[in-house]
Amino acid sequence: MTLRLFNTLTGQLDPLTPADGRALRMYACGPTVYDFGHIGNFRTFLHIDVLRRFLHLSGIQVRHVMNITDVDDKIIRNAAAAGQPIGEYTAPFEEAFFEDLDALRVERPELIPRATDNVPQMVALIQRLEKQGAAYRTEDGSWYFRIAAFPAYGKLSKKDLSGMEDGARVDVDEYEKDSSRDFALWKAAKPGEASWETPLGRGRPGWHIECSAMAMEYLGESFDLHAGGEDLIFPHHENEIAQSETATGRPFARHWMHVRFLLVDGRKMAKSEGNFYTLRDLLLKGYRASAIRLALISVPYRHPINFTFESLTDATGAIDRLRTFRSRLTSGEFPEGQNPAVEAAALAAREAYRAALANDLNTADARAPVFELVRSANTAMDKGEFFAANRESVLQVLADFDRVFDVLEDRDLEATRRALAWAEKSGRMADVAPELKASASISDAEIDTLVAERVEAKKQRNFTRADQIRAQLAEKGIVIEDAKDGTRWKRK
Numbered sequence: 325m326t327l328r329l330f331n332t333l334t335g336q337l338d339p340l341t342p343a344d345g346r347a348l349r350m351y352a353c354g355p356t357v358y359d360f361g362h363i364g365n366f367r368t369f370l371h372i373d374v375l376r377r378f379l380h381l382s383g384i385q386v387r388h389v390m391n392i393t394d395v396d397d398k399i400i401r402n403a404a405a406a407g408q409p410i411g412e413y414t415a416p417f418e419e420a421f422f423e424d425l426d427a428l429r430v431e432r433p434e435l436i437p438r439a440t441d442n443v444p445q446m447v448a449l450i451q452r453l454e455k456q457g458a459a460y461r462t463e464d465g466s467w468y469f470r471i472a473a474f475p476a477y478g479k480l481s482k483k484d485l486s487g488m489e490d491g492a493r494v495d496v497d498e499y500e501k502d503s504s505r506d507f508a509l510w511k512a513a514k515p516g517e518a519s520w521e522t523p524l525g526r527g528r529p530g531w532h533i534e535c536s537a538m539a540m541e542y543l544g545e546s547f548d549l550h551a552g553g554e555d556l557i558f559p560h561h562e563n564e565i566a567q568s569e570t571a572t573g574r575p576f577a578r579h580w581m582h583v584r585f586l587l588v589d590g591r592k593m594a595k596s597e598g599n600f601y602t603l604r605d606l607l608l609k610g611y612r613a614s615a616i617r618l619a620l621i622s623v624p625y626r627h628p629i630n631f632t633f634e635s636l637t638d639a640t641g642a643i644d645r646l647r648t649f650r651s652r653l654t655s656g657e658f659p660e661g662q663n664p665a666v667e668a669a670a671l672a673a674r675e676a677y678r679a680a681l682a683n684d685l686n687t688a689d690a691r692a693p694v695f696e697l698v699r700s701a702n703t704a705m706d707k708g709e710f711f712a713a714n715r716e717s718v719l720q721v722l723a724d725f726d727r728v729f730d731v732l733e734d735r736d737l738e739a740t741r742r743a744l745a746w747a748e749k750s751g752r753m754a755d756v757a758p759e760l761k762a763s764a765s766i767s768d769a770e771i772d773t774l775v776a777e778r779v780e781a782k783k784q785r786n787f788t789r790a791d792q793i794r795a796q797l798a799e800k801g802i803v804i805e806d807a808k809d810g811t812r813w814k815r816k
């Protein structure tokens with residue numbers, strides 16, 4: 325089933341397939357590593373992860389490049405304030421970014437180039453633009469792109485640029501969203517700033533040229549898809565198109581995907597608004613990484629969403645339902661035979677799931693039939709109408725679901741423990757929810773041992789010991805549930 329994905333450039337759903345018939349070449353703008361990412365940033369990376377995982381599920385190979393922006397105005401400013409070279413300043417934030425991606429189970433792109441490792445490619449691209457008369461140098465030694473050299477400027481953002489002034493310039497990385505000006509390709513070195521000695525003079529690259537140069541270096545001049553958050557449409561992506569297509573005379577990316585914002589009370593979650601949560605903030609409050617993943621991907625990427633704690637609680641409940649169901653499915657004993665109604669429900673769920681994802685990655689419509697199947701299969705089990713030969717097809721639906729959603733395996737404790745270790749190291753223990761400290765102090769294996777001991781104690785009719793173990797675990801926020809088909813436990 326071919327994925328039809330909204331394309332910001334054409335304004336419609338376009339089929340997304342590899343132009344070379346082999347691997348889909350995609351570039352996603354990565355983080356600027358000047359601080360910890362907030363969960364708004366991760367909403368974007370998570371939906372790009374949904375895309376790559378669905379492509380894999382559909383049998384399409386992917387060559388996915390994500391850059392690390394490790395030089396920009398904010399980094400230079402913060403590193404100077406900390407009295408550090410920029411690389412020393414950014415290293416811990418880059419490491420934290422990957423730790424957070426791992427906690428959220430975001431698959432690694434095939435290539436993750438750093439801007440500072442690709443400066444010669446940026447310089448070469450600017451030189452190419454200069455030859456075409458599209459780049460010019462100003463008195464202070466900076467270089468600008470002349471947007472009048474690219475008549476199609478504005479085609480991505482659909483901005484009306486009639487009031488555009490030829491030669492008006494802007495040199496900061498972030499600027500008012502509506503100003504269309506010649507933008508900086510290369511910034512002349514200022515005293516004390518990180519800079520490179522190059523044929524363009526001493527200086528450093530502008531933000532937009534970084535992405536054009538790295539995308540073309542690793543994917544070629546024309547490639548399949550470019551992605552990022554909606555705030556990147558203008559000016560960042562508009563500028564990438566202008567400079568790349570001017571240089572090569574060929575279309576840059578065919579398809580543009582933009583993830584809408586995670587909002588707080590209707591406003592973009594952003595560092596500058598002070599309304600943000602980092603992943604660590606939420607893990608230390610006791611929310612599970614898998615619940616954060618599920619909550620952030622369950623609303624389709626083309627809808628803005630308001631962040632709420634309630635959505636995390638709902639996601640926790642949904643994950644518990646799925647995990648409990650899967651263990652009932654794999655460890656329960658069912659009579660021989662097959663119920664055709666269950667088979668039909670499983671097949672329909674699997675098709676509806678894939679069709680919803682193929683329809684512009686509609687994650688909300690995709691998860692609905694899976695949860696509906698869980699409900700109907702649970703009912704069939706309760707009534708004795710679920711048979712051994714139904715197991716495989718239902719498991720297959722869960723496997724397809726988890727290939728993209730990836731929340732069934734419980735690896736949450738690992739992520740929480742890493743966050744706790746970080747809190748300890750950075751003096752943030754006061755932010756840790758007390759129940760979490762208790763729960764994280766006992767491992768799954770230790771709980772398994774105690775639960776097995778309790779089952780044995782009950783068999784021996786040693787109820788004092790069994791109750792003691794239940795109480796000991798309850799103190800750590802572990803709940804034991806005795807069901808017909810065995811004893812289960814979970815962390816609250």
Ligand code: AMP
Nearest residue numbers: 355356364365367368552553585586593
């Ligand atoms: P940055 O590290 O600021 O360059 O941002 C990394 C990615 O996060 C970019 O693709 C941004 O568009 C995206 N982004 C920033 N804020 C939000 C938000 N509130 N919701 C969704 N994506 C965002």
Ligand code: ZN
Nearest residue numbers: 353354535560
């Ligand atoms: Zn970019």
